[in-house]
Amino acid sequence: MKTSSIHRPRALHLVLPASLGLALSACGSLPAGSSAGGPLKAAEGAALQQCETLAAGFRHDNTSIDSATVQAAGALKLGSQPVAEHCLVKGAMFKRKGSDNRDYAIGFEMRLPKAWNGRFYYQGNGGLDGAVQPAQGALGGGPLTGALAQGFAVISSDAGHTGAQTPFFGAEPQSRLDYGYQAVAKLTPMAKALIASAYGKGPDRSYLGGCSNGGRHAMVEAARGQSYDGYLVGAPGYRLPNAALAQLWGAQQWAPLAVAGATTKHPLNPNASIPDLSGAFTKAERQLVASAILAKCDALDGAKDGLVQATQACQSAFNLKTDVATCSGERNGQCLSTAQKDVIASVFAGGRTTGGQAIYSAFPLDPGLAGDNWAMWKFANAVALDPLSVGTVFSTPPGPVDPLKDDLNARLPLFSATNDVYRESGLSLMTPPGNDKPVSLARLKDRGAKMVIYHGVADAIFSAEDTRQWLLRLDQALGGKADSFARFFPVPGMAHCSGGLATDQFDLLSPLVKWVEQGVPPQAVPATARGAGNPGGENKELPADWSASRSRPLCAYPTVATYKGSGSLEDAANFSCR
Structure with missing residues (x-):
């Protein structure tokens, strides 16, 4: 069905703890459209x-x-x-x-x-x-x-x-x-x-861009200052306090499943050690789940190629409870215990306080969870880095945090607290004003400014689903015309900002400039893998059976890179966004 706006799907939910079946978004198309304010004069x-x-x-x-x-x-x-x-x-x-x-x-x-x-x-x-x-x-x-x-x-x-x-x-x-x-x-x-x-x-023209906290900087400036014509927003931690707290919450869930007493090196201080949580969900077990996701979802885009392009359809097609074997005895890498399935489901749901309050967003399931970057964020950074920001930057008053013992029910209100010294709360100084209803961005849209967003679907710290939900709220705030201001490009398999099982080399700045200054909205953007000899640096996690220069189109949401039915699976020319 053709429409003049982004379709607004049903609210995302997870059935817990039995499964990880995410609700499927309603289908729809995102028309090319044009800037409400028309293209801005090109820079000279x-x-x-x-x-x-x-x-x-x-x-x-x-x-x-x-x-x-x-x-x-x-x-x-x-x-x-x-x-x-x-x-x-x-x-x-x-x-x-x-x-x-x-x-x-x-x-x-x-x-x-x-x-x-x-x-x-x-x-x-x-x-x-x-x-x-x-x-x-x-x-x-x-x-x-x-x-x-x-x-x-x-x-x-x-x-x-x-x-x-x-x-x-x-x-x-x-x-x-x-x-x-x-x-x-x-x-x-x-x-x-x-x-x-x-x-x-x-x-003549000004642009702001970055990934992770840099993407957050871009979104905050778009809401507060609006001094730029184009915003390139990568994996935005626009709810960074919530995401960091979800990391601590996850660490507390992983800990009982990890190897008792195991430690590993601190990621920033080789002379210090931290609890090793990786035994809660080992590399072999993550690969087991990744293979199960591929078995259910790889062909949904028309090609069995080790990439899940149809992310939203996959959340409905895959069920952790039934699609991965449950251990009847000891864990052996070929099954998951019932306790593991419960924790994995809860972590992908984003975590909740004991009172049922959501801590952060759900995460989409993607085979990229088998990657090392995913494990680093979930098992190491969650106890080494996130406690620093949670305790000293986002909380009022600031103080030390023990990631495995902190009372997260008491911690969450500290993000909204102020006092005579800290007159602006951690949530206020970190997040874009009006985040729940970003109507202020209508001013940017009306003067011809544009925003291009990208996010790795396998990002373990900031959720691509959180970004998608923001886009849907934006579409509602702009009266169904978000596509004339913002385009979102999920990157299947990509970890946090780069890497993973992905075609993660792409240029979204040039399409942003073309949209701002010529009025041509981006829809399909070339992306390539970074195999051996790549001048941008090799991605060591690429599967051995991929071409070193595999290419795919990055497709503006909600379109999906779909195989045309013939031609090499290594060539983007044989895929279209639909």
Whole structure:
């Protein structure tokens, strides 16, 4: 049935603890549509007029420039490919002494290409930030074309604190706010002014992108500042506090099933150890479930190729209780115990407090759960990294967290709490305002701004289902016209931001620019695997029977990459989005 909007499926649910059968979304098509405000004027490039003189000559409130130097072609590489000549500017904004007597500033670097395309790109970084990553505008997966390589002027920042201040920055009230959203708001006008000084004109078009926490930065700015024309949102942790708490909740469920007393190395500190939870759901057992998912779902897109493209249909077709053998004796890698099935179902449901309150979103089932990145997030980061953010950044008041003993029923209200020191709650500073009903994005839509979102279906920390549900709420808030503003590209098999059993190398920035500046919405975007010799870096988890350059179209939701019925299964030309 043809429609002028995204179909709104029934609410996602899981039957617990017996199965993992997710409700199937209602089918529908997403028409091409066009921007309600029409395409914005295309950017016009300019030559770089000054570089080294910016160190002494550029002036902006609360800003210091530490250096400005010419970088020769090839001094910076994206993957193995050299980036053209550009100007590297390093500096800081709002240097101050924090309430904890530590020195704080919003550190940044900007890279200004000699041959500029007239566009500005804000590079949102991931995790707890704390480091100024090279401002190359690199995208998720194993990209060969970042924003800098495409001719954008790019900024990257540490979001207001250094790694040496992690996790202490979470207890410093202003540093919390800078990490949440204020660093982006402060850096944006400065960056545009610096571009104007370097080129003799400001940017014609501005874009903001990132993956994980970088995707969250993009969604928060879209709701708060609306200073950009295009938003490239990867695996957005737009409900990062809830996702982190769900990790702790999951760790407490895995622990009774793990090998008693087992430990493993801390992922960030090789001299420290953490409880080893991986025995709760071993590699062999995860591969068993992945194979069962493939047996039920691989052919739903018309091709048995080791990829489940029909994600929504699969959630209904696969049932953990009946499609995976239940152990009658000892676990041997060929079955799951009843207790395991109950815990796996609960973890994929997103977790609930003892009072029944949902902690986070459900996760879609995908064979990518067999991947190492999935296990790292569920079993290691859940006890090593997530407690830091939960305790020091999202809770009021901040304090230490024991991931396996913390009272999560008491913890959840701390995310919404404020006091005389922390006047904005963790949820408020981290999440986009109006998240449940994003009507404020109508202003962006009406002026011609666009948003492209991508998310690995096998992401273990931020759920692709949570992103899909946000899109459906957006569609409702925009009166069924979300497709004229936002497009969502699920990436089957992909782990968090990249990797996994996936064709994870793609360029979504160019299609976003084409949509913003030419009015052409993206629908099918080429994606390739990163096999041996790939200049963007090899993905070591690719199955041996895949071509090293397997390709697929990434399809805008709700369309699915479907086999045409003939031709090589390694070639995207033999698949269409429908």
